[in-house]
Amino acid sequence: MTSDVPLQTVARAFEVLDLLEREREAGPAEIAELMGVNRSTAHDYLVSLEATGFVVREAGRYRIGYRFLERGSLLKYRNRFFHSSDVVLRKLSEQSDELAQLGQEEDGEWVMLHEEGDLTSVQTGTYPGFRTPIHSHAAGKVLLAHLPDERVDELLDVDELEAVTEHTVTDPDVLRTELDAINDEGYAIDREEQVVGIGFVACPVIEDGELLGSVSVACPTGRLEQDDYREDLIRNVRAAAEEIAVNYRYY
Incomplete structure (x- = not known):
């Protein structure tokens, strides 16, 4: 997994962080077993990460610290696209x-930057920083x-794309046809490709030829099947994308 990384020690430290995120908390023995290293090596990684403040030790067990939240929040609130979009x-x-x-593309994934609304209305399981394969729902x-052709070719140069749900489009040729339609129509809709029971309506935010990101609305699939309701969503999302682009221009 880390063989092509120049500094293996750094890569292994991030592997420890990934494991702590997955396990929520762990001790040196558990990390050693999961990484396939001896306990003293795992302990050294954990103590080193604790010294940075990004990992916290409580009662002999380690967890990811809130310093990550601090850095993530700074990244978000320094983002011009976010500031152009939050009120909209x-x-x-x-x-x-x-x-x-609100989302942006990074490393072939859609990254959720911000969301607004009653989280009890739909359960998408998302949060700021949430990542998913870019092909797996409308917002991506x-x-x-709207990415350059060579970048699209790079991302779709596989036999089969990852399936997030049983409804995710995984055939690159089928997806390419859908992308052509999205370009023509200016918006995308998906039905349960990312979350079962939930659909998305999304539009790109483009200012002076620059693709800034996407704005989308999530709703129960049943409501999305109602023609008038769907057309209202498309109209509102499109207007929001245009307003964000204007805000970005003059921010």
Whole structure:
């Protein structure tokens, strides 16, 4: 997994962090077993990470510290796209009475930057920093549809794409056809490709030819099947994308 990383020690430290995230907390013996190293090596990694403040020790067990939250929040609040979008996203959620989300592409994935709305209305399992394959739902597809051709070829140069649910489009050729339609229509819709029972309507945010990200609304699939309701969502999401682009221009 880390053989092509120049500094193996750094890569292994991040492996420890990934394990702590997955396990929520662990001791040196557990980390050693999961990594296939001896206990003293695992202990050294944990103590070193504790010294940085990114890992916290409590009662002999280690967990990820809130310093990651601090850094993540700084990254978000320094983002011009976020500041151009937060009020618009809130308004979109109020207009639609649904969960509105803002995302960007990074390393072939859709990353959720911010969301607004009543989290009890739909359970998408998302949070700021949530990542998912870019092809796996509408908010990512509108980004994929507007990436340079060579980048799209790079991301889709596989026999089969990862399935997030049984409804995810995994055939690259089928997806390419869908991307052409998204380009023509200016928006994307998916039905349960990311979350069973939930659909998304999304539009790209483009300012002066620059793809900034995507804005989307999540709602129960049943409501998405209602023609008038779906058309209202498309209209509201499209207007939000245009307003964010204007805000970004003059921010």
